Amino acid sequence: MAFSRNLSCFPGITLALAASIALIGCGQKEEPKPQAAAPAAVPAPAPAAPPPKPEVTVKLGHVAPMTGPQAHLGKDNENGAKLAVEELNAQALEIGGAKIKFELLVEDDGADPKQGTIVAQKLVDAKVNGVIGHLNSGTTIPASKLYADAGIPQISPSATNPKYTQQGFATAFRVMANDIQQGKVLGEFAAKQGVKTVAIIDDRSAYGQGLADEFKKAAETAGLKVVATEYTNDKATDFKAILTKIKSKKPDMVFYGGMDAQGGPLAKQMKELGLKAKFLGGDGVCTPEFMKLGGPATDGHYCSMPGVPLEKMAKGPAFKEKFVKKYNTEIQLYAPNVYDAVMVMADSMKRANSVEPAKYLPEVGKTSYEGVTAKIEFDEKGDLKGGAISLYQYKAGQLSYVETLGGGVVEAVKEAAQATGEAAKAVAGAAVDAAKEGTKAAAEAVKSTADATKAAVEKK
Numbered sequence: 450m451a452f453s454r455n456l457s458c459f460p461g462i463t464l465a466l467a468a469s470i471a472l473i474g475c476g477q478k479e480e481p482k483p484q485a486a487a488p489a490a491v492p493a494p495a496p497a498a499p500p501p502k503p504e505v506t507v508k509l510g511h512v513a514p515m516t517g518p519q520a521h522l523g524k525d526n527e528n529g530a531k532l533a534v535e536e537l538n539a540q541a542l543e544i545g546g547a548k549i550k551f552e553l554l555v556e557d558d559g560a561d562p563k564q565g566t567i568v569a570q571k572l573v574d575a576k577v578n579g580v581i582g583h584l585n586s587g588t589t590i591p592a593s594k595l596y597a598d599a600g601i602p603q604i605s606p607s608a609t610n611p612k613y614t615q616q617g618f619a620t621a622f623r624v625m626a627n628d629i630q631q632g633k634v635l636g637e638f639a640a641k642q643g644v645k646t647v648a649i650i651d652d653r654s655a656y657g658q659g660l661a662d663e664f665k666k667a668a669e670t671a672g673l674k675v676v677a678t679e680y681t682n683d684k685a686t687d688f689k690a691i692l693t694k695i696k697s698k699k700p701d702m703v704f705y706g707g708m709d710a711q712g713g714p715l716a717k718q719m720k721e722l723g724l725k726a727k728f729l730g731g732d733g734v735c736t737p738e739f740m741k742l743g744g745p746a747t748d749g750h751y752c753s754m755p756g757v758p759l760e761k762m763a764k765g766p767a768f769k770e771k772f773v774k775k776y777n778t779e780i781q782l783y784a785p786n787v788y789d790a791v792m793v794m795a796d797s798m799k800r801a802n803s804v805e806p807a808k809y810l811p812e813v814g815k816t817s818y819e820g821v822t823a824k825i826e827f828d829e830k831g832d833l834k835g836g837a838i839s840l841y842q843y844k845a846g847q848l849s850y851v852e853t854l855g856g857g858v859v860e861a862v863k864e865a866a867q868a869t870g871e872a873a874k875a876v877a878g879a880a881v882d883a884a885k886e887g888t889k890a891a892a893e894a895v896k897s898t899a900d901a902t903k904a905a906v907e908k909k
Contacts, residue, residue, distance in 0.1 A: 502543065505550070507578045508578055509579050509581055509791065510577040511581045511787075512580065513526040513584040518710035525782055529606070529791075542799070549798075558585075573596065578804050580604070585608065586656040587654045589610075589655075597616075597618035609628045609731075624833055625756060628660045631660060631663070635704070636663075636666070640671035652711055657683070668704075688714065702729055704729050712739050713743035716747050720746035728750035748843055755836055759785060761850075765785070798812075813827070837855055838855050
């Protein structure tokens, strides 16, 4: 048998084992087991994406009268601030390694000093990064101490009473001329109009009284005689009693220190009583609302505004166009100043590379910013350097520009004009020499002089 023959290959093997071997076959080798494939190479991990930059919300407080007789001015201010904030957010700014989003916290002080301190404390508690406001000097001054105690920078677009920056607070700034600058110009302007006697009325607010006091000083220095001084308040509507007393003094001019809500009716009642004196007021009555409330009685009267007219500023016309387009309304008064105040605060944060009040506050005082209303620089008190004042006359429901007095802007314009005139003479002289000599060198001298002239004017 085959099985028996195969046993000879395995002498002495047991039968059972032999049977097993027989199944394999004598001399047959076991097939090697297949080896497992080498594991595939694991790709190196991709470099980790940088963590997203943190986002920081910068809260700016804005305070103005949003209710009451001055609500139209408060809304005008708010619109100026909102426009600036929207433009800043569209820039996707990064400060201190974080993405910045500006948020406007709007508060209403009703032009009331007590309410002003209440909302100021509210903003302090909200830990705002800065404050734009308040509109009125009467609310700005008491609120400024709360901001100073908290170390929060405050830029007022419109508070003109000198006391605001005379308190010595390192946090207090303003972006328009103060009442000392404005009152002086108004007094000098009155004298230029041939006025000999004036009556003065103010609303006893910090703004109205402050401006009237400065006007009185300047008027008397210019040789004018103050024949009457009367007072009202910022809620009054009937002025016939005080105007009757003033009429008996026969002044050449009535000066009013206060806002348009009272100034308009006052001018109207002057005409009704037959008081033929000229009317002069400050920025508080240099508004469309004044002419609306006073009607035809405002025609021919005068007012002043800190700064140079928008249409005469490099950025003014463009600002006016986008403001009117966005809000479908004319600028009332301080919107451009509010816009500049927001931009100055943001610019200070960028230069400090921080939005923390303590860190960017020192940069506010170092500001040199080409704003809509002026080149903004502050003196050691926080007042605007070289504040110019512009005079306007009401004509047929419009403000007609008269002139600008004082201020670095005006001096710069005068210097530029003088430089241009002198340069023109130099060019003309060189041209004559070139014509006489007919030489290439003389012609080149003309060109060189013209180039130097152009550079000098551009530098101005």
